[in-house]
Structures are given as structure tokens and as C-alpha cells.
Amino acid sequence: MTMPENERSQRILARRTREKQELRQKILNAATELFAREGYEGVSIRKIADRIEYSPTTIYLHFKDKAELMGNICSDVFGALRQRMGEIAALGLTPLEQLRRSLRAYIEFGLEHPNHYIVLFCLPEPVELVQAMEAGGYSQDPGMACFDLLREGIALCMREGVIAEGDVEFTSQSTFLMLHGITGALITMRSFPWLEREALINSYMVRVMKSLGA
Amino acid sequence: MTMPENERSQRILARRTREKQELRQKILNAATELFAREGYEGVSIRKIADRIEYSPTTIYLHFKDKAELMGNICSDVFGALRQRMGEIAALGLTPLEQLRRSLRAYIEFGLEHPNHYIVLFCLPEPVELVQAMEAGGYSQDPGMACFDLLREGIALCMREGVIAEGDVEFTSQSTFLMLHGITGALITMRSFPWLEREALINSYMVRVMKSLGA
């Protein structure tokens, strides 16, 4: 005898759940790669299955449907954005400078992950999701965490008097809308004869800050 | 004898091309209705065919593919936007007031035609289209005509000194980006807990004008 029975059971169970997790991760990795390279349309359950050498059906043992799979991939990206905002906060800048840097980080982050950005913000949300959200589950939403950070930054700047006073929620939402404007358009409207990107973002940022009364 | 031969030929030809046009229009009507109600995904060649009681193949005698069909539907809508902007111009307002009204008209127009707006501005453009545009055919683009109007309005306001001076093209593009921000987001991010729409648009407009130095 080398091991008590119940410990063996536990180990076996542990291995099996670990293996399950590993396969889940393999699916996510394959999907992520396809997704980043070829966008939402470029990901198909069958393509993922081919890549990981499992049957398409297997994927449904780990994800309810394609939308859930995509959701998992995209909310990871939000975590990264939140982290980047955290890094900026850790720099010990003035509230205004921190806000400015955060806004810019949002734009750049979107442009770095265009396919994720499209899925998260540019595609029409399925009606079911809308209803689920209205039924009161914003709090888990990973994107909402980033928005909360933005709102706090704006509230702080108002308290310090470095931007114009006003309703925090209105200001936060309209600021977000402005960020979405340039980020979304530069990603999706690729055939528009935009001016040089960096310069355009710079002048846009100036206007955003100006509209904040900074 | 009732009619010279060559005239008869002409008439017959006229009827046939007319009939062809009529069928084309029937296709467009069916597609438009489906599209407005169920969005891009809701339109399928087969559904259109069912509706007009022709085979799916017939549709390909009138449109190269689904994208071209959609393009036809959407560019009509731009014509309507342009017309609305023309109506505003005919009101004889001050340049600044006219600009303000035009910007608002853009937002409202987008919100009134959400599915068209998504196709035109929110979906990633196929690579082929991007290349075609870069190969030099912006001029025919019906959306570009609207943008030109915006640019003229901004240039006029600058000349009159009612908004801050600056590069006309930069200002025009960033203004358009701001408009797209609120329009696109309100359409696609339906589950976000937005503030009351009218008030949000109002406060957004105030910020846009402020950022123009008005």
C-alpha cells in the first residue's frame, strides 16, 4: 500500500478536473489566436476543433455556445485594460494628468485589440443579453469596472477643481462616448481617408480635455 | 400596319428594361423591410426570395452579392441625411446655429436608422472595399458628401470667427468622430445603463460645441 484510498480518489479527481481545465484553456487559446487574426467571423467552432484536434462537439462540453466562448475571450482583455489603468494610477501623477493618460490608454488599448473592441462595443448586443443586464447584473461586468475607474478619476478632478464642475455621471458617460467615437471609428471605418493617426488622436484628446473644462 | 418596326423594337426593349427595374426594386423593398426590422443578420438571400416569390438565384441577376445589395440600401439612406442637412441649411440660421443643428441631425438620423448605421459605420469593412477606396474612389461615396457638408459648415464658422481657429480637416474629422461616438454607442451598447437619452445627447452636444471653442 502506497497511499490511503481517499487520497487516491482525491488525486484522481484533481487530475481529471485539471485535465478538463487544460482542454478548456486549449480551446480558449486556439479561439483567441483565430479571433485576433481573423475577427469574429473568422472564428468557427469547426476551425477551433481542427486546431486542437478534437471534434466540434467537444467544445460544447466546455462552453454553452459561441457567444459564451467569445465573451470569455473578451472579458480577459478588459482585465488587461483595467490593469493598465492601475499602472497609470500607480505613477503618482496629478489627477488631471492621470485622467488624461487614462483616456489615452483606453483609445490605444482599443486600437491594439481591434477585434475584441468590435465584439465588445461595436456589434449589436443580442436581445437576451440586454434583458439579462436590465435584470440587474451590471456589477459582474468586467467592462463596468473600467468605467467605474473613469468615473472616479473624473469625480476626483472635479473635487480638485481642475475640470469644470458638473454631474459626475453625465460627464463620465459623455467622456466615454467620446473615447468610443475615435476608437470605434478608427477600427471599423478603415477606408475613410483619415489624417495621420497619431496627430488625429492628439488633436482629439485636446478637444476632449477642453470640453471637460480642463 | 400600326407602328414602324424600329419603334416597336424600342418599345419592347423599354418594357423589358422597365420590368427588370421593377423586379430590382421589389428585391430592394423586400430587403429593406427585412433589414430595418431584423438587421443585417436577419436578411438572407433566401428570405428575400421567399418574400418576392422568386428563386434565390434570381437575386444574383440583379446584385453581385449580398454586400452590394446592402450597399444599395444603405447609400439611399445617406441621401436622406444629406437632404435633411440641406433643409437645415435652407433655414437661414447663423452659421453656428446651423452647425449645431446639423450635428444634432446626424445623431438623430443615426438613431432613427440603427441598422443602416451599424452597417455603414460599425461593422468592419471587408478588406476588398478598403483597397478599392484607397485606389481612389472616395468621390462617389455618398457618405463623403455629408462629410463635405460638415467640413464646409466648420470652415464657415471658423471664417466668421464663431468657433476657434484651427486646421479645418482636423477639426472636421474629430467632430465627426465625436458624433460617431454617441451615435454608435447608443445603438450598439444597448445594455449599458445610460442616462436618459435626450438629456445625455444635450449634455454631449454642449461638450462638443465647447470643444469647438464656440
Place this chain on the structure above:
DNA sequence: TTGTATTTGTGAACGCCGTTCAGTATCATG
């Protein structure tokens, strides 16, 4: 009028897609 060429329309098929379901293989355990 009859044959011919062109236009107009179609059914069947191709190769995709997301998803489901019945069934098989694997495997820890009684």
C-alpha cells in the same frame, strides 16, 4: 412561320456555419 440567339429564371448542389443528439469509448469505483 419557323428556327435561332438572347435574356430570364430555376433546382440542385457545394462548402460553409452553429448546434443537437444518440451512441461509443474510457475509466474510477463497488
Place this chain on the structure above:
DNA sequence: CATGATACTGAACGGCGTTCACAAATACAA
């Protein structure tokens, strides 16, 4: 070894955009 659970799969369903060979209708020339 038998049992019951778990992991996995092939085949299929109904959809999609699109193509192609073929049929029907039509206009016109001989």
C-alpha cells in the same frame, strides 16, 4: 468483473452565400 459516470464523437438538422448547368420565355431574322 460489472456498473455507472464521464469524456468524446459522427452524423445529422436546418440555416447560410453562392455557383452552375439547364429550362423556359422571348425577340428577332430568314
